[in-house]
Amino acid sequence: MKLYRSMLIQKTVAIVLALAAFSCSAISAHAQTLTASVDRTTIGEDETLNLSLRYNGSSNTRGQPDFANLSNQFEILNQSQSNRMNSYNGRIESYTEWQMILAPRTTGSLLIPAFEFQGARSNPIKVTVSDAQPVAPGNVKEVFIETSIDKDAAYVQEQVILRYKFYYSVNIDELAKEDLAFDNVLVEPLEETRYGKTINGKPFQVVEFGYALFPQASSVLEIPEQTWNARISRSPRRSVFDFNGGRYELKRLKTAAKTINIKEKPASFPAGATWLPSSALTLAESWASDPSKFKVGEPITRTLNLQANGLISSQLPEINTEARDPRLKVYPDQPKLNDKLDVDGAIAQRVETSAVVVNEGGEIGVPGVRIPWWNTVTDKLEYAEIPDRKFWVAAGEKSKQQPVVPTPPAVAEQNDTRQPSAPTTASNGDSGAHSWLYLLVALLILTNGVSILLWLRAAKQRTTSVTSKDNQRAGADSEKSLFNTLKNSCEQGNEAEIRRLALAWAQAFWGKPAITSLSDIARKGDCALQTECLALDASLFRNDDASEFDPAAFYRAVEQVRDSYRVNKSHTTGDELAPLYHS
Template structure:
């Protein structure tokens, strides 16, 4: 039995040894895995801890009011980061008021540590819990921070000693789309500013125009304040809710302990926000263009008295649309019209914007040059502009009444309408017969004799004056009176040739439009042997009509009409070659500009 017992003992020893070996192997595996996890965790933790240690972000205050500022500080190891932080993400919720940069070097136990620091003075753009996002700095980035922004206590202003505060107001509280809103912001300060800036309002879906600034003093609860008042006109372009954001004042004032090295302390104040209801145009307005204004009127002016205008004269009419409460760019163009008895040359419209001291905030001026071509009456049509009165809340119509102008034939046309006779007896006989017809018959022979005597005295005087005029005219022409009492006139083709020569010289010398126009009119009058305006010449000679219109447009309408002078001269040459002028003896009038 011993061997067996011994064998059992031996077996037990073997089994026991195997069990101990298994336990030893399992413990080693667990220990290796644990060490691996710890090492991996350490590797993951080291960069994070390293980044937090070497790239840091901090704030000096975590709870502020909407009118206060705080400082964000960014610190980085100079070895790890040598650039500039990208802080553009801050501008979503904060105004960056100021930026400063500094460097620091520490030597501890012979070890040198160098770091850079960036300090940003920030002012919140709104109330609530705001997030300062992670700021990238090279391969690293800071952790995000949160700031609590409370509503400013406005009850402490003025009466309770605020040295600086803002007030803003807008009127009216409800308005029509495109109608004027008057926005006013006031800066109250009882201390001097070393430096200050106030942003201009930026309103979504609206046009904003600065209208003026005023400075004055006021007394608020026994304390004097300097007031800077700025005014704006806001024109909403869409209906619905309109939001006018708060404006931010950034001012630097003297520190509590002023000194030469003290840059002063920063003060940031914000105005109120405003929310308004903008109404669409009312259904009862029937005009083609929506014009909401406090006042709107039409007015006209003339370059000279239109009552004395004659054929061929140029006169300029200017019509103004004037509005209070609208921009000049909002005013519409005037209705167009044509005249059968005149040519019209419109000029480019002028837009003017008045200041708050002006009677009108916007003016649109349209001018047109008018050149009558026919004697008689010109009728300028009535002008009507519908608009909406925002003061009375009613539709109105501005009216410029119809204008009638009498156009006289003019001196040239009067002379042209009466042929010049070389015989002195014909006009005298005609005049005598006319006077005789207009002399009332009487039964008294004495009265008739007296009348006849006066009549012959008048006839004699007219004969003498007519003879004197004829002699003077003949002397100026270097002519002579022949035996038949007929006038020897210089051949008309010589005068036309001289006028054509002048026109040709104008073209060759590249003369201006005014000189070219005068030479062309002079030639036309010599060629046709009668007084003509430029427009009449164009109507008579179709070959020249285009050039006459271009000259009129350039001279009277202020347009840059391009005139091909050489082509004009060719057209005149062609006209001279194909159409001979009338004989001078049959011409009713001598040339307007005779050659000597």
């Protein structure tokens, strides 16, 4: 009996161990599975699909499959990894999952290859990609892009306006677009504009991105097709930073390619002159006081203002000229260059001032200015001109001479009869005394004139130095005032006003007027500022009240970057701020 019980126990243990081994084997086999799946197998060329790759195994899995072969036919727009552990009816299941958003690189029959990981292998998946379907009349897509240029042909260095209009009628969390760059083309971003538009009775919001292009060589300028990615929110009550949470769709959009014929400078344009292709150019002259009241040794400031539409200030020539009259001296100051970039394009300005001094009285000629330019509207050569001027200049008080009264002839004869030698000696001595007196007066006038000129130049240098220091203090005060105003706006929570003030502050803080968008600010800041700029941009895109933007957090991020730059500046010897990040 005892032997029978012993044998029964041994069999039971053997069965339990066998079942346990079988279970462990089954679990192990299950843990080593690698499964691939997609949300769609038929898509359009301008659409994306979601790929999910799941490995059932340890939650501490490290590494990932090799996705190199996948990128041959698909572009990986986003990739994330998550490790999870679930319990079902007391059974614990752990797995690692990779999720990707893919965009096809071409049309036709594409293949998502099989992947291998930790000895497991996934199944390949076939995806059919068709041509992008045109929008039928009356059936406008919820997001789309319009591409336009203001001219099909232009001269070398002439401004060409390129515009991208992004239309959307749904909530957009993020818009990612490619950088615009060309060979031998200067690119200046224009002011970004936003507005609403109704198309076929459907309301749209429009964001307009403009660029001023200045081709530097005559050729055919090809503006290539670009790919933009718009992330559409399908779940309004979720955080814009939770990329893996909620419902969303990533829409892949393409801009239209454009071709522009760039022509050479016309042969009729004057040789040696600066080439100025412009739609409008003006040249103006002004004086600090009436030049008809010139006086010897007293300077008058002359200002010449050159302004051109469709050019930048670096293209404008020098406009001050040397005086042709030796009695006229011109002392030029440093020119002031200004550029304005608005929605209509570039406007360049060059302002030159000079002190004009007359050394001698009489009729003085002030030289004029004649600048050739090419009118791109009429396609003709024109001249911006200030004519020569002539003024009568009065002598200074110290240069006025007393007239010499001649001796009457009868008196001279009488003196000669009475005392032949004495009058002659007296006359010569008086004439010599007057000559020495006149020479002394002339020397004093010359000495005083030189002293006045030296004093004026020293005063001008002191004024320039003080003005420079005042400008530096004014710039610092302006930046500080804008920062405080931005702080008040963040406390009030007006998002549009926060964006406007943030751009104004950034331009003053970094001294770069080319900062025209929140993306420009984000590139110059740290991770926290980049995150807050993204949140503000996303909030401005929304049409509902489901905003995750925190004005207080935005202000703290700006304050942190500002303090970091100020600390770096205190450790540098130059005047420029030492950048924390390269843009």
